[in-house]
Amino acid sequence: MASKDNQGSGAFIRTESAFRHFISPEPNAQFPAEKGRYALYISPTCPWAHRTSIVRILKGLENIIDLYELHPSMGPKGWYFSGEGSSLPADPLYGFKYLPDLYKKADPSFTGPFTVPMLWDKRTHTVVNNESSEIIRMLTTAFDHLLPEHLREVNRPGGGLYPKHLQSSIDEVNSWVYNLINNGVYKTGFATTQQAYDANLYPLFEGLDRVEQLLSSPAPSDGGSPETKSRKYLLGDNLTETDVRLYTTIIRFDVAYRPVFLCSLKSIRHDYPSIYSWLRRLHWDQDSRETNAAFHSTSAPYLDVYGPSYAAARHKKVFGGQGPLIVPGGPTPLIDQL
Numbered sequence: 595m596a597s598k599d600n601q602g603s604g605a606f607i608r609t610e611s612a613f614r615h616f617i618s619p620e621p622n623a624q625f626p627a628e629k630g631r632y633a634l635y636i637s638p639t640c641p642w643a644h645r646t647s648i649v650r651i652l653k654g655l656e657n658i659i660d661l662y663e664l665h666p667s668m669g670p671k672g673w674y675f676s677g678e679g680s681s682l683p684a685d686p687l688y689g690f691k692y693l694p695d696l697y698k699k700a701d702p703s704f705t706g707p708f709t710v711p712m713l714w715d716k717r718t719h720t721v722v723n724n725e726s727s728e729i730i731r732m733l734t735t736a737f738d739h740l741l742p743e744h745l746r747e748v749n750r751p752g753g754g755l756y757p758k759h760l761q762s763s764i765d766e767v768n769s770w771v772y773n774l775i776n777n778g779v780y781k782t783g784f785a786t787t788q789q790a791y792d793a794n795l796y797p798l799f800e801g802l803d804r805v806e807q808l809l810s811s812p813a814p815s816d817g818g819s820p821e822t823k824s825r826k827y828l829l830g831d832n833l834t835e836t837d838v839r840l841y842t843t844i845i846r847f848d849v850a851y852r853p854v855f856l857c858s859l860k861s862i863r864h865d866y867p868s869i870y871s872w873l874r875r876l877h878w879d880q881d882s883r884e885t886n887a888a889f890h891s892t893s894a895p896y897l898d899v900y901g902p903s904y905a906a907a908r909h910k911k912v913f914g915g916q917g918p919l920i921v922p923g924g925p926t927p928l929i930d931q932l
């Protein structure tokens with residue numbers, strides 16, 4: 595996973611993403627939104643990549659942006675195409691076997707980290723962007739003029755995934771959810787000293803407590819009505835990008851972060867009833883027009899792969915690949931029905 599040298603403290607420090615261009619709806623932009631021009635490279639186990647594959651489906655962009663899936667675990671040379679399961683046998687554009695080859699094609703001087711998700715421009719043969727939080731914003735708004743009316747942001751329930759009236763609340767919640775939870779599980783699981791582990795484990799669960807409290811409070815639109823027990827989504831009655839960004843961490847929690855990354859104080863299923871019901875509603879929703887099965891179709895096939903792939907990642911990162919690799923079993927079931 596993308597990280598810097600921890601300067602001896604045992605702390606995991608995430609590296610800033612390197613490619614930060616934006617796709618724009620303007621036809622004369624450097625990267626204009628066009629059908630068939632861009633490709634998303636992902637691994638289905640990566641939570642940052644998972645954000646982008648969810649939003650691609652939520653927005654109905656399957657015929658506009660290609661999706662190229664790599665093997666669920668990294669190999670010695672990084673992410674690669676294996677032809678196993680849903681991984682493509684090789685890069686469909688240039689026949690490469692390894693993701694780093696694409697980065698090198700875009701910029702021969704780039705030395706990594708070679709991360710997923712990565713958004714590629716087929717026209718100019720370069721990386722547009724490799725920062726998931728920015729990729730999902732582009733997918734949310736830049737292609738709307740190519741989409742049917744009901745999929746455009748202005749016509750979605752509540753004004754879309756990042757509506758103007760909620761932007762400051764979304765940014766505020768995203769910020770602490772990222773620090774304490776999305777990145778918190780990595781800071782806990784990749785700590786190489788007891789001190790660094792302790793310093794991140796407790797804040798992670800304070801973050802989860804805060805989400806539990808948020809989800810069990812009435813939606814702002816209820817005006818605090820005592821009859822309403824909880825809100826449907828993190829920001830109220832409608833799905834926003836904050837739900838997407840939290841979902842990809844929570845769906846991995848009991849099956850991977852808790853057993854493999856030692857995020858062991860509590861589990862989602864036994865200790866966080868509001869988070870677990872929010873998670874199951876999103877995960878099992880296969881028919882609503884609001885989600886278009888985006889959550890289920892991008893996680894159900896991989897639930898049993900998260901544990902082994904995170905076990906391999908931690909084994910490599912924390913133990914340098916030395917010693918036996920043990921993959922914990924369970925939990926059973928991997929997720930409960932609604």
Ligand SMILES: N[C@@H](CCC(=O)N[C@@H](CS)C(=O)NCC(=O)O)C(=O)O
Nearest residue numbers: 595596640642707709710724725726
């Ligand atoms: N900030 C990036 C982080 C992406 C990231 O760390 N991806 C990991 C996989 S979960 C990766 O590709 N790591 C490759 C490496 O470290 O070599 C984002 O949100 O897009």
